[in-house]
Amino acid sequence: MDTLDPQHLKRVMRFSTLEQIWAGIAAAEAANLTPIKINSVVVRDYNEHDVVELARLTLDRDWHVRFIELMPLGTGECARLSLSQYVPNPETRGRLEAALGPLQELPMQNPADEARNFRFGGARGVLGFISPVSEPYCGTCNRMRLTADGKFHLCLLNDDELDVKAALRNGGGVEAVQRILLQAVRDKPTGHRLEQGVSTERRLMFQLGG
Numbered sequence: 001m002d003t004l005d006p007q008h009l010k011r012v013m014r015f016s017t018l019e020q021i022w023a024g025i026a027a028a029e030a031a032n033l034t035p036i037k038i039n040s041v042v043v044r045d046y047n048e049h050d051v052v053e054l055a056r057l058t059l060d061r062d063w064h065v066r067f068i069e070l071m072p073l074g075t076g077e078c079a080r081l082s083l084s085q086y087v088p089n090p091e092t093r094g095r096l097e098a099a100l101g102p103l104q105e106l107p108m109q110n111p112a113d114e115a116r117n118f119r120f121g122g123a124r125g126v127l128g129f130i131s132p133v134s135e136p137y138c139g140t141c142n143r144m145r146l147t148a149d150g151k152f153h154l155c156l157l158n159d160d161e162l163d164v165k166a167a168l169r170n171g172g173g174v175e176a177v178q179r180i181l182l183q184a185v186r187d188k189p190t191g192h193r194l195e196q197g198v199s200t201e202r203r204l205m206f207q208l209g210g
């Protein structure tokens with residue numbers, strides 16, 4: 001969710017209305033799909049000022065609102081745009097503290113959690129900051145993606161992949177998938193190389209599932 005301003009939401013999201021989204025969240029909460037987690041990718045000249053109202057949701061609700069840094073995937077214009085519109089999470093944190101007061105960091109519950117979690121004094125909910133660029137957490141990352149075309153994609157910001165579909169089509173069965181999984185864990189990059197100008201080039205975020 002990028003903003004709580006109905007007009008701005010209409011302009012930037014280009015589909016749905018705040019009312020519809022809100023009804024979906026209320027239905028999820030009524031169905032006990034808790035804690036409710038609202039993710040927002042913060043983008044320069046787009047929604048960097050909307051973070052305050054989103055964060056305010058945690059004051060009287062036990063929700064998790066999480067701010068995610070824009071990740072420079074892809075090449076050419078795509079990468080250039082994401083770099084020019086990147087907002088570091090320390091900037092977002094500063095903006096929130098200036099508006100709503102100091103944040104207290106919460107103890108890490110799970111070392112593989114990609115978010116650093118905070119709370120405003122007296123607030124019911126949690127604010128998470130997912131900062132793969134400014135504060136990388138690659139050392140504890142346990143994520144891999146299985147793509148729709150049957151590849152294990154080992155790290156969001158690298159191109160390394162292992163071909164699961166080919167192994168199955170070649171009759172390898174479950175054993176082949178087990179071997180690939182073990183190899184995937186061994187080969188998973190230990191971190192991204194954005195500072196050396198290296199990123200995922202062969203896929204975009206929508207092909208990876210975030």
Ligand code: SF4
Nearest residue numbers: 138141155156157192
């Ligand atoms: S290892 Fe890759 S997927 Fe994991 S946090 Fe680092 S960049 Fe993201």
